[in-house]
Amino acid sequence: MEGAPQPVRDSAWRSGGEGARDPGAVFVSLPLIRAKAEALKARFAASGAAPVDCAVLQPAEILLDLYGEDVRTRAFVTTDPVRGEVVLRPDFTVPVVQMHMAEGAEPARYTYAGEVFRRQEAHPERASEYFQVGYEVFDRNGAAADAEVFALFAEVLEPYGLRPVTGDIGILTAAVQGLDTSAARRAALMRHIWRPRRFRALLDRYSGRAPMPASRAALLAASDPMAGAGPMIGLRSEAEIRQRVELLRLDAEEPTLSAEQVTLIDALMRVSEACPYALERMRDIAVDMPAIAPAVEAYDARCEALAARGVDVARLAFDAGYGRSSMEYYDGFVFGFICPQRPDWPPVATGGRYDALTRQLGQGREIPAVGAVIRPGLLVELDARDGRGPEVGA
Numbered sequence: 379m380e381g382a383p384q385p386v387r388d389s390a391w392r393s394g395g396e397g398a399r400d401p402g403a404v405f406v407s408l409p410l411i412r413a414k415a416e417a418l419k420a421r422f423a424a425s426g427a428a429p430v431d432c433a434v435l436q437p438a439e440i441l442l443d444l445y446g447e448d449v450r451t452r453a454f455v456t457t458d459p460v461r462g463e464v465v466l467r468p469d470f471t472v473p474v475v476q477m478h479m480a481e482g483a484e485p486a487r488y489t490y491a492g493e494v495f496r497r498q499e500a501h502p503e504r505a506s507e508y509f510q511v512g513y514e515v516f517d518r519n520g521a522a523a524d525a526e527v528f529a530l531f532a533e534v535l536e537p538y539g540l541r542p543v544t545g546d547i548g549i550l551t552a553a554v555q556g557l558d559t560s561a562a563r564r565a566a567l568m569r570h571i572w573r574p575r576r577f578r579a580l581l582d583r584y585s586g587r588a589p590m591p592a593s594r595a596a597l598l599a600a601s602d603p604m605a606g607a608g609p610m611i612g613l614r615s616e617a618e619i620r621q622r623v624e625l626l627r628l629d630a631e632e633p634t635l636s637a638e639q640v641t642l643i644d645a646l647m648r649v650s651e652a653c654p655y656a657l658e659r660m661r662d663i664a665v666d667m668p669a670i671a672p673a674v675e676a677y678d679a680r681c682e683a684l685a686a687r688g689v690d691v692a693r694l695a696f697d698a699g700y701g702r703s704s705m706e707y708y709d710g711f712v713f714g715f716i717c718p719q720r721p722d723w724p725p726v727a728t729g730g731r732y733d734a735l736t737r738q739l740g741q742g743r744e745i746p747a748v749g750a751v752i753r754p755g756l757l758v759e760l761d762a763r764d765g766r767g768p769e770v771g772a
């Protein structure tokens with residue numbers, strides 16, 4: 379067909395596996411991916427975003443902690459003789475926040491395009507180096523900004539037949555903060571929101587559904603936990619170890635979390651339906667769990683803002699568990715666009731709200747912020763599959 383786009387030949391630079399695994403391979407689709415990335419960036423700039431860029435090598439020490447365990451353990455870290463530990467940027471959001479907090483006027487919108495780097499031990503078939511095009515909004519009107527980002531991505535991605543899914547980390551954290559238990563237990567659950575299985579195990583233990591592990595029970599039963607422990611070979615001093623055992627002892631004396639609270643939090647985690655029904659379910663749960671009520675009302679305001687932007691909220695999926703295995707800086711709205719025909723792919727686009735991150739990097743200042751990225755490499759594959767040209771949604 380004349381003028382039809384060239385199909386992307388099977389190459390090392392492929393989506394899902396956009397990264398080069400075979401060092402001798404030619405990156406046939408790389409120019410297409412770059413062109414797609416630039417077109418998307420131009421589209422975001424036309425929506426009012428200022429184009430920005432950031433260095434590939436970022437300081438590791440302050441930045442890595444902000445991503446959380448998953449990305450931290452997957453980052454490529456290396457050493458610069460002058461700057462110390464540096465990391466190949468695992469994303470743009472953290473450096474963009476840093477830049478904005480240092481010099482940006484508000485409100486502000488930014489766009490960028492470039493490669494990010496993440497090791498893929500668990501998914502060797504996925505790319506460890508791939509392109510992202512992003513859009514970030516720093517604006518005090520939270521619900522409107524959430525809706526703006528989602529609606530823009532929905533519009534740009536419309537030709538691809540992707541399935542959007544939304545979630546809300548703010549509702550989950552409000553539920554944990556509202557639990558009637560010790561601050562230490564709430565903090566442990568907050569840390570493990572990002573690791574659903576460990577979160578589940580903690581809940582089971584705190585509620586007495588699962589027994590204390592035998593090794594811990596034996597440790598706490600001993601009159602002197604250090605007796606017969608052998609020589610000190612680890613990094614922790616004896617005093618530190620004793621302090622930790624004392625904390626475990628205090629924790630063991632905590633009353634169990636009531637079955638009612640566990641049932642409520644379980645019900646909340648299982649909410650997975652179209653937005654209006656999810657709202658009804660969560661309002662019901664909020665009657666017995668008033669701590670989540672403000673977050674649920676914020677969710678409602680966001681649904682209204684989305685509808686005002688023309689999003690078909692009645693059919694938009696909400697899954698309370700969505701986003702629990704992504705960036706740990708998310709603390710509110712989260713969303714992704716998934717390719718239904720490619721369950722083996724990561725989401726084609728992902729994003730979310732990260733208000734607390736601006737506080738952490740703001741040196742006394744903070745501003746609500748939300749943003750998202752698209753993977754142009756995956757769009758190039760879908761263009762080839764569908765025989766579509768490289769142009770970007772209107």
Ligand SMILES: N[C@@H](Cc1c[nH]c[nH+]1)C(=O)O
Nearest residue numbers: 469471729730749750751
């Ligand atoms: N930086 C995130 C995507 C994002 C942009 N803005 C907000 N979230 C990622 O790489 O997954």
